[in-house]
Amino acid sequence: MSLVTGIVKELRERKLWPIAVGLIVALVAVPVLLSKKAPTDLVTPEAGAGLPYSSGTALPAITVKTTPGPSNLPGRGRDPFTPQHIGTTATTASVTSAPASSTTTAGTGSTGSTDTTSTTSTTSGGSSTAGTTAPTAPAPTTPTPAPPKPGPAGLTATQSYQVSLAITTKSGGLNTIAPLERLSVLPNLKQPLLTELGVLQGGQQVIFVVEPGAVVSGPGTCTPGPIDCEILTLAPGQTEGVSQQTSTGSTPVALFSVDSITAANHPSVAAANQARQTASQAGRELLANSPLGALSLFQYDPNVGAVVDLRNLTVGGN
Numbered sequence: 001m002s003l004v005t006g007i008v009k010e011l012r013e014r015k016l017w018p019i020a021v022g023l024i025v026a027l028v029a030v031p032v033l034l035s036k037k038a039p040t041d042l043v044t045p046e047a048g049a050g051l052p053y054s055s056g057t058a059l060p061a062i063t064v065k066t067t068p069g070p071s072n073l074p075g076r077g078r079d080p081f082t083p084q085h086i087g088t089t090a091t092t093a094s095v096t097s098a099p100a101s102s103t104t105t106a107g108t109g110s111t112g113s114t115d116t117t118s119t120t121s122t123t124s125g126g127s128s129t130a131g132t133t134a135p136t137a138p139a140p141t142t143p144t145p146a147p148p149k150p151g152p153a154g155l156t157a158t159q160s161y162q163v164s165l166a167i168t169t170k171s172g173g174l175n176t177i178a179p180l181e182r183l184s185v186l187p188n189l190k191q192p193l194l195t196e197l198g199v200l201q202g203g204q205q206v207i208f209v210v211e212p213g214a215v216v217s218g219p220g221t222c223t224p225g226p227i228d229c230e231i232l233t234l235a236p237g238q239t240e241g242v243s244q245q246t247s248t249g250s251t252p253v254a255l256f257s258v259d260s261i262t263a264a265n266h267p268s269v270a271a272a273n274q275a276r277q278t279a280s281q282a283g284r285e286l287l288a289n290s291p292l293g294a295l296s297l298f299q300y301d302p303n304v305g306a307v308v309d310l311r312n313l314t315v316g317g318n
Helices: 002-013 017-035 269-277 281-288
Strands: 091-097 103-106 119-124 127-133 159-168 174-177 185-188 191-199 206-210 214-217 221-223 231-234 239-246 249-265 298-301 306-309
Touching: 002 017, 159 185, 159 191, 159 269, 185 249, 185 281, 191 214, 191 239, 191 249, 191 281, 191 298, 191 306
Parallel strands: none
Antiparallel strands: 091 127, 103 119, 119 127, 159 174, 159 249, 185 191, 191 206, 206 231, 214 239, 221 231, 239 249, 298 306
């Protein structure tokens, strides 16, 4: 009891005994209050009597609207039955088993792989879904034709020039003349529009006389000029068009080009000289009566077997 007496004495000295008494009363009152039973004499309403009358404040009236109100949403509307846009890239899907922690990206690179498709695999729960994009077909490439071989720059004593010519026909076909006789009339004797004068000295071009009434168009070089063309210089691989001039304009007749210029070998110098002198008689007669002034600037020399451009000659050796 000395312990209890000491505590009481200390509480009196510090004047804390009212607090101690209050705590003891609370410890006793709380269990007593909690042990009381709730009242059981609640009134049970009779069946069908409805809800009991409430004297409280009346609740506000509630109105239920059965028709939907207008909805003003921003933006353009979309028909839900219209299918969404589908990409044009063809893809296929496949499911393969793979470790849960693997993520693989494969494609064509510099590692030497021959796979032409790119695949991305993302795994989840031990399975991966791969999408394969169909490869794009490469654009077709147009082969570049090999440039025609240039003709020989000069001839030996036993050689002569030979020309291969291609010209279109009225039916749309192609006629190849090889070898082309010098002074040949083109496209034919009934329609003399061009006369092949010969190979220009140097072996790189062929000279054509443009007869009166003919009009040429293309990459060839005209003398004296493109408007009043009398002499046409054409290289192998160049395609030129020839038309017939009429009172109302001009009518296309044919397309022609020089396929090649080559040197023909002969058994003797006499045989080579004879070949150099050979020419079409119809062309000789046509040129003999030609009114073209530029024709005098291009003379055929049998000694060199080619046409000499007299404009390149100098007077007095200077």
